[in-house]
Amino acid sequence: MSIRGEALDRLVIPDGTTVEERDLVTDGDVIIGGQSTVEFGVRGRTVIAGERTVFDGSIESRADCRLDMWCEIQGNVLVGADAYIGERAHVGGQLMVSGDLDIGDEVTIEEGFEASGWIVIRNPMPSIVFLFIYLSHLLRIGEEEAAQTVASELLNEDDDAPDPLVIPRGSRVNDDTWRVSTRGEIGDDCRLHGNIRATSLDIGANNEVFGSLRTKRCITIGQNTCIHGDVTTRHGTVTIAEGAEIRGDVSCGDLDLHENAHIDGSIRASGEMSITNEALVDVDVGPDIDPA
Incomplete structure (x- = not known):
């Protein structure tokens, strides 16, 4: 630590x-x-x-x-x-x-x-x-x-x-909501229940989250991670890696999406959207602010 x-x-x-x-x-x-x-x-x-x-x-x-x-x-x-x-x-x-x-x-x-x-x-x-x-x-x-x-x-x-x-x-x-007033980091191979609310989120690979994600800043979702809910950030960038699956809508500023990721719902990006076949790197989540 x-x-x-x-x-x-x-x-x-x-x-x-x-x-x-x-x-x-x-x-x-x-x-x-x-x-x-x-x-x-x-x-x-x-x-x-x-x-x-x-x-x-x-x-x-x-x-x-x-x-x-x-x-x-x-x-x-x-x-x-x-x-x-x-x-x-x-x-x-x-x-x-x-x-x-x-x-x-x-x-x-x-x-x-x-x-x-x-x-x-x-x-x-x-x-x-x-x-x-x-x-x-x-x-x-x-x-x-x-x-x-x-x-x-x-x-x-x-x-x-x-x-x-x-x-x-x-x-x-x-098991309904994880609510924190800081940024959040989730490792690999986790299985969690509840909607996650934080200032920003960095989620690793091979996770399953039974709930939505909501932040004010950036969200990164690692390889082969499945989110059973919407992914929403007010101002930041959403980065979705290869093999990840979003079983809901994605709303964000900018969107960086791997071509082999899958989104079941609609996509609303107020800024730029890019689709790539290269490995996506983590974005800068920035300083902590009040939660969404």
Whole structure:
């Protein structure tokens, strides 16, 4: 994860992420900014959530789980290593921790908890706050390599680890709509449900998205990706690669279309439209602005 690239300030869906029934499933870590609503259960390696994040399902983390103050989890929280639960968090089901439990005041666990290691009752510093304060200090004194090392250790990263799934602060994610106020990046081989709303989108290859895409800026759609819905950008360019399929309408400024891509619906381009048989490169998505 690139510290300089502000990786926590955009939606990042890594390769192989899927929505299975009511769960969002990924091989790597999950980082969710504060005041977000995730109307899924979440399954990943380490799960980190900022303050006042709401989960409508359960959390299953193979490694650590860090939930900041005022988090609301409707289901169970099952943790394969250590857990850090901030004050006034609420768990609607059970809390099961295979390692140590660090827990704040006035935490409510409806169906009881169990920890195999030490249990410490205190008010741990919010994980997202700690992460940003520490990394910001290292970057301010010029220790960029040290900051990258710390981020990797906090997220249990190694050279072979998959990229984390990142949902930025203030987002709302469910099987109807993924709504973020930042740009979004989707890797390869993902299967997602819901209309995606972001400032711009860069979608990789061999994905299937059961919903529409809408941005204010550019949208790129990789090879052999299928979008079951409309693709709309207010001002930007839509780039559709070879083998991609759009099962809906396309509305944009400029359109770059591979001749072997397929669009079921109508095309409305207010600017230039080009059709090519060459590989299409990603366009510049530009700076973040308010979502469509």
